[in-house]
Amino acid sequence: MIGYATLGTNDLPRAAAFYDALLGSIGASRWMESDTFVAWAVSPTQPALGIIKPYDGKPATVGNGSMIALVMNSRDKVDALHKKALELGAKDEGAPGPRGEGFYAGYFRDLDGNKLNAFCLG
Numbered sequence: 001m002i003g004y005a006t007l008g009t010n011d012l013p014r015a016a017a018f019y020d021a022l023l024g025s026i027g028a029s030r031w032m033e034s035d036t037f038v039a040w041a042v043s044p045t046q047p048a049l050g051i052i053k054p055y056d057g058k059p060a061t062v063g064n065g066s067m068i069a070l071v072m073n074s075r076d077k078v079d080a081l082h083k084k085a086l087e088l089g090a091k092d093e094g095a096p097g098p099r100g101e102g103f104y105a106g107y108f109r110d111l112d113g114n115k116l117n118a119f120c121l122g
Contacts, residue, residue, distance in 0.1 A: 002047045003048070004039060004041075004047055004048035004049065005047070005048075005049055005050070006037065006049075006050040006051065007049070007050070007051050007068065007110065007114040008051070008053070008054055008060025008062075008112065008114070009051045009052065009060050009111075009112045010053070010059055010060050010112060011112070012036070012037075012038070015038075015110070015111060015112060016051065018088050018089065019038070019040060019049070019051060019110075020040075021088055022084055022085055022090075023040045025080070025084050026042070026070070026077070026081060027042050028042045029041075031044065032048075032050075036052060036053045036055075037050055037052040037053070038050060038051055049070075051112075062109075062112070062113040062115070063114075066114075066115065067107075067117060068114070068115075068116045068117075069105075070118045071120065072120045075096070075120055077118070077120070078104055078118045081118040082096045082106030082107075082108060085108045085116070085118075086108065090108040090111065091108060091109040091113075092108055093107035093108050093109055093115060093117075094107035094117075099119075102121055102122055103121060104120050104122075105118065105120075106118050106119075
């Protein structure tokens with residue numbers, strides 16, 4: 001159902017470098033870009049994640065309660081992506097671990113403060 005999601009940034013080059021490294025580690029690459037946004041995908045037929053400078057020209061801000069969840073197919077991949085995010089300067093928002101029966105996730109905030117998680121089921 002979801003085609004893509006975007007996160008606001010106030011420093012497009014810095015955010016793009018962060019996501020090039022982070023999403024590149026799971027096989028995603030730049031799919032679309034302009035002078036105000038960049039989007040990554042593993043395939044043009046799969047959901048994409050983008051960063052964008054707000055259209056209204058005002059500063060990007062973090063959404064309270066907003067989060068992007070990145071699905072992985074193993075706990076090892078959740079652990080690896082969370083670790084990579086922190087190595088790239090992300091802030092830990094919850095170390096990888098079980099979060100209820102059959103749900104495993106690790107949470108972090110990107111360089112602009114946007115909240116993401118990596119998760120797997122099972």
